[in-house]
Amino acid sequence: MKRIFPLIILLVSLSLIGIILIQVSWFRSMLLVREDQIRENVVKAMQMTGEELMEQKGTLPSLKNRRLRPNLDWPSDQVMRELMKPSTIAEKFTTFEVQEKLRKNFNIRGLKDTPFEFVITSDAGFLSYDELRSRGFDNVVEDTIRNRTFFYPIMIPTGTNLEGLVPDETMIVVVPNIKHIVFREMRWMLAGAILFTIILLSAFYVTVRALLNQKKLSEIKNDFINNMTHEFKTPLATISLAVDALRTEKVANDREKGQYFTGIIKEENKRMNKQVETILQAALMDRQEIQLNKRAVHVHNIIEQVLENFELQLQSKGGRADIQLNATNDEIMADDVHFTNLINNLIDNAVKYSKENLVLRISTLNTSKGIQVKIEDNGIGMTKESIKKIFEKFYRVHTGNLHNVKGFGLGLSYVKTIVDAHHGKIKVESALGKGTSFIIDMPFGKKDHA
Numbered sequence: 001m002k003r004i005f006p007l008i009i010l011l012v013s014l015s016l017i018g019i020i021l022i023q024v025s026w027f028r029s030m031l032l033v034r035e036d037q038i039r040e041n042v043v044k045a046m047q048m049t050g051e052e053l054m055e056q057k058g059t060l061p062s063l064k065n066r067r068l069r070p071n072l073d074w075p076s077d078q079v080m081r082e083l084m085k086p087s088t089i090a091e092k093f094t095t096f097e098v099q100e101k102l103r104k105n106f107n108i109r110g111l112k113d114t115p116f117e118f119v120i121t122s123d124a125g126f127l128s129y130d131e132l133r134s135r136g137f138d139n140v141v142e143d144t145i146r147n148r149t150f151f152y153p154i155m156i157p158t159g160t161n162l163e164g165l166v167p168d169e170t171m172i173v174v175v176p177n178i179k180h181i182v183f184r185e186m187r188w189m190l191a192g193a194i195l196f197t198i199i200l201l202s203a204f205y206v207t208v209r210a211l212l213n214q215k216k217l218s219e220i221k222n223d224f225i226n227n228m229t230h231e232f233k234t235p236l237a238t239i240s241l242a243v244d245a246l247r248t249e250k251v252a253n254d255r256e257k258g259q260y261f262t263g264i265i266k267e268e269n270k271r272m273n274k275q276v277e278t279i280l281q282a283a284l285m286d287r288q289e290i291q292l293n294k295r296a297v298h299v300h301n302i303i304e305q306v307l308e309n310f311e312l313q314l315q316s317k318g319g320r321a322d323i324q325l326n327a328t329n330d331e332i333m334a335d336d337v338h339f340t341n342l343i344n345n346l347i348d349n350a351v352k353y354s355k356e357n358l359v360l361r362i363s364t365l366n367t368s369k370g371i372q373v374k375i376e377d378n379g380i381g382m383t384k385e386s387i388k389k390i391f392e393k394f395y396r397v398h399t400g401n402l403h404n405v406k407g408f409g410l411g412l413s414y415v416k417t418i419v420d421a422h423h424g425k426i427k428v429e430s431a432l433g434k435g436t437s438f439i440i441d442m443p444f445g446k447k448d449h450a
Helices: 004-057 077-084 095-108 137-141 178-185 187-247 255-287 299-308 311-316 336-352 384-389 411-421
Strands: 117-123 128-133 148-154 168-175 295-298 320-325 331-334 359-366 370-377 425-431 435-443
Touching: 004 095, 004 148, 004 168, 004 178, 004 187, 095 117, 095 128, 117 137, 137 168, 178 187, 187 255, 295 299, 295 336, 299 320, 299 336, 299 359, 299 370, 331 336, 331 435, 336 359, 336 370, 336 411, 336 435, 384 425, 411 425, 411 435
Parallel strands: 320 359
Antiparallel strands: 117 128, 117 168, 148 168, 295 331, 359 370, 370 435, 425 435
16 A cells, blocks of 8 residues: 555656646647637638729729819819729728728628728839728737738739729738637637646545545554554453463462452453443544533532542652642533543543653633633653644554553543533643643533423
8 A cells, every 4th residue: 555555646646747738738729720710710801801892993983983082173184084093992992891891701700709900001113101091000000929910912803904003902900919819719618628627636636635544544443453452452361361360279269369360350341341432432423422411510529539540540650649729610511421531531641641750730710601621741742743633533642662551542532522512622732741731621501401
């Protein structure tokens, strides 16, 4: 598992990077293709418009479609020469008419919402000038980076009678910000690609997180099995030895020794039952089936009762208890069994993770909403990383590979669950090598009604 897991992460990461790079490359290609399509359609629309204009331009002069210069007398030779002279586009169409023709052909070529500006220039051989110009042409023609310019020559077809008589004319169309137009047209495709990429990354994150959790659970399971085996192995061995001793003739005839070994069996049996009860409590916490039977309890009485059970353990470590029960009102609504277990677990934790000359300080004080209990020791303390995980199920602060600290890592998880069930709060303060403090705030609460 340790080798396969990094390999899975590496392969999935490479696959994701490859997919994202392919998507980026594909989208860039699509942008270029679409931009080429827009250019081609613009040229086609200009060609269609130019052919329409050339049909009109190539017709014989007439008075109907000819706009005469002012101040010409009718009839006169000057007027006749003006009428017979081949006309330009500007003399047959207005700017609006040319713009409408371009817009119509843009729509036909699928460029309905594409903006454009245009100008039609005339080349008299020695001088070029603008015949027709759209209003916004000057604003867009100078920006050659973002805007795209297209040219289309409007010429009389070769072989006609008017060839060479009419000055060359050119239609110039500028499409502003063509890349923005391409992005706008492909925005849904881009949004879809981004959305599915995010979904893919989210799925990868969830998968990796699930794998990490699975790996963590596997390690916790192995650690739990090892701890459980060790916790049950010792009392079972002790019971086996006591039973063997009871079977001997010497012990069987000595009532006092028989009671001694019977007492050992009973104590070890109680110890095993306690361990089984701890595991069952963990199962109940998983299913959230803990039911509280709240009643009025006195916190000070519970602390004193629990401390009596730890007198021998404190003596074995050359320790002492410093008790400062300063709360004037120590009555709260709580489940006395679970609250007793809570205090018991915290004191047991302080004793287990302590050195010689243990000093256990327990103090209480009243807050505006309840009572605060502080259990402090001068034990081995914890790192910041351990403090973050201390309430996780099965987590134990390791003191090396030695099994000098017994337990399943369920005590503090149970404590946190019970405190939360009573709507209280718990926090931890610790310094490595100096000791740990557990601070519990329990509300006065109200009695539950059946």
